[in-house]
Amino acid sequence: MPFGHDMVHSLATVVDLINTSPATGGPDRLTDLRELGEFVDRHQVSGVGELGTADLNQVRAVRDAFHKVFTAPDQATAVIRLNTLLSGTRITPRLTEHDGHPLHVHYFAPGASVGEHLSADLGVALAHLLVEGEWERLRTCSAPDCDNVFVDESRNRSRVYCDSRTCGNRMHVAAYRARRRA
Template sequence: MPFGHDMACSLAAVADLINTAPETSSDGTDALVTLDDLEAYVRRHKVSGVAEVHPADLDQVRSLRSTFYSIFTSPGPAAAVDRVNLHLSRTRITARLTEHDGYPLHVHYFGPGASLVEHLAADCGVALAHLLVQGEWERLRTCTAPDCAKVFVDESRNRSRVYCDSRTCGNRMHVAAYRARRRT
């Protein structure tokens, strides 16, 4: 199922946010330690409506990623729904139509002047809610490579993606399988 631009961007942002945590890092390091790290994340995902990043944003965004991680790793769709509902109940959402940066009219779920964490909590939380409403919970995945714990959203047509990145984990696992076959 192809996702709309806003939803695809929000789902990519939430997966990337989760993957900055030590739990999902291959070497156990935290990739969201400094304000520079957070500013790089904001630039990478072109987070709109955020004039500047503040020191308080860093701790708040870091705690938000554990909330999103619990949704991605829910044991089933019912648990994911409960976790998204709990998250959304704590989120201030102000839906409004907007056009910016060359994108056509679309909906933002955060109000003008919202903090970075309010922006991410609302936009990413609503994207996850839409995914669940569409019955697409199984698209929230964790990489199946044995030494990788990164999360991703499977956007493949047949829901067959199993690795966070086909060029790294996927290629590494395929080469290992090929070498194992050659040994026998």
């Protein structure tokens, strides 16, 4: 399934957000306002004012909710979890152009907190993915020491590692060495 620019950006943002969590096996990379600010800047999250502790706590809760969507055992559970997340969000779709980006849709309400912004925009992107019957594209890395999530954008839905250069390469080298020893 080819994804449009907005969808690719939103899916990459939700993956990066989830992968800041210690639930994915690494350190918590969203522990303070500086890290939250860096995340907001890196993903060009627009319309965000001064960040506070409440924003950090809200974004961390949103991160956990999105992680539960990605790790749902089946599509029906993913739908329930995503609907629960979206039900707490004021969604106000509108067309916008900003920061050199072409016309696109924002779903967060004007004046929304960064947590609501992420819930709305990223949640709607995941909703579109589920509506298209593409739930199985939400994956967790198959490397035994990695629990990072990713969206499989491959044509034949065959991607199994979060990053082919790190986890994929490491697993292929390990398999090669095991074959050589045998």
